[in-house]
Amino acid sequence: MIRLGRFHYPDPVVVLAPMAGVSDRPFRSLCQRYGADFSVAEMVSAKPDLMHTALSKTRLQFDEDPNYPKIVQLVGGEPALMAEAAQVMQARGADVIDINMGCPAKKVGKQSAGSALLADLKQVEAILCATVNAVTIPVSVKTRLGFNDDTYTLAEMTRIAQDCGIALLSVHGRTRAQRFRGQACYEPIAEVKANTQLPVIVNGDISSAEQANRLIDDYGFDGVMIGRAAQGNPWLFAECQARINTRSLPTITPHQDIAEHIHALHALYGRQGVFIARAHLHHYYRQYPDYQREHRPRINQACNEAEQTALIQLFAKAA
Ligand SMILES: Cc1cc2nc3c(=O)[nH]c(=O)nc-3n(C[C@H](O)[C@H](O)[C@H](O)COP(=O)(O)O)c2cc1C
Known part of the structure; x- marks a missing residue:
């Protein structure tokens, strides 16, 4: 207690x-x-x-x-x-x-x-x-x-x-x-x-x-x-x-949660947000089997909130 x-x-x-x-x-x-x-x-x-x-x-x-x-x-x-x-x-x-x-x-x-x-x-x-x-x-x-x-x-x-x-x-x-x-x-x-x-x-x-x-x-x-x-x-x-x-498991909405998280980071940090969001994106996608070939380079290339959000949508479609 x-x-x-x-x-x-x-x-x-x-x-x-x-x-x-x-x-x-x-x-x-x-x-x-x-x-x-x-x-x-x-x-x-x-x-x-x-x-x-x-x-x-x-x-x-x-x-x-x-x-x-x-x-x-x-x-x-x-x-x-x-x-x-x-x-x-x-x-x-x-x-x-x-x-x-x-x-x-x-x-x-x-x-x-x-x-x-x-x-x-x-x-x-x-x-x-x-x-x-x-x-x-x-x-x-x-x-x-x-x-x-x-x-x-x-x-x-x-x-x-x-x-x-x-x-x-x-x-x-x-x-x-x-x-x-x-x-x-x-x-x-x-x-x-x-x-x-x-x-x-x-x-x-x-x-x-x-x-x-x-x-x-x-x-x-x-x-x-x-x-x-x-x-x-x-x-x-x-x-x-x-x-x-023994709490019941909630419905998990990963891509929506990631998108909301990334948006909140940009809102909090302004210009710095892209770097902090990038680090989180790597953590989110590194368990994916294609991470090294597919996700990693694309995450590194996304340079603003719109590009990072578009990536999340792309990854969600491919999942
Ligand atoms: C990136 C990073 C930052 C950390 N910052 C703090 C901190 O600000 N204050 C603190 O007490 N511990 C800090 N820690 C230690 C963690 O709170 C925790 O004790 C440690 O990571 C072990 O737990 P884990 O194996 O679950 O990560 C930090 C750890 C990491 C990896």
Whole structure:
């Protein structure tokens, strides 16, 4: 059972992972339409000079649908700045603040933020407590197993999170040192889940409804978080909800959904939209048997919204 302010989830949740450059407003809306219980927006820096850039403003655009919480993810290494940024986000209408303690990117690590913090649990504690105390909305944390492969700090991190009043923990089953290498490991997350009052969502390499259901059945997680496997397949959320929570499968309209997604990207990003839409189109069509010969070159050649939309129609006719 997960409670995030006025949002209650009695059943295991299936959620979209935060992905910078991917989990923007159009993609979050699409995933939510197909059953994602909620989604975490792309990270924004807590540093005041970075929080108000054009990029951050785009990342902080939310659907007005009141059925889904607006979850803002903050990244930063200074407790006072994190607290201040959380207050700004609450005033702007955020329903939940998520703290990024999992990102291994060098740019983030240089600021002693993201997963770099896992080497300094005292600082983790200071950040979590300062943020929770600064706002009245719930604060969640997204993290990894630990900093190095030989020292999993997740159990200690969970104790700190619980003591600081964190509402929800999401864990990617890799260490910072692993980045995206190897396989996600779920047992250490299950061990923590068995010993905490905190709701725990498992993340990492989840790519099918069967796998998601098995993780919940075997380990009792409060939910699954899906990132890369949702790119090009937002319908995966419907399959997961059917398998895990016995919801009926909705009618899926792939080509129409893709066209609407592409249109929404152009509306949000303007001139940049063509590049972002192109990346999504590659994800949508790369499972097709003729992708390399047929879809890939055509997607690369389409230079504006009209050409991309015409391609989707062409691919739909050929399917
Ligand atoms: C392109 C990309 C961008 C990401 N951006 C973020 C981010 O902004 N914040 C965050 O906490 N994690 C970020 N992640 C990590 C994902 O949320 C997730 O933890 C990771 O991809 C493992 O889950 P998956 O195997 O389901 O993709 C990103 C991952 C990818 C691939």
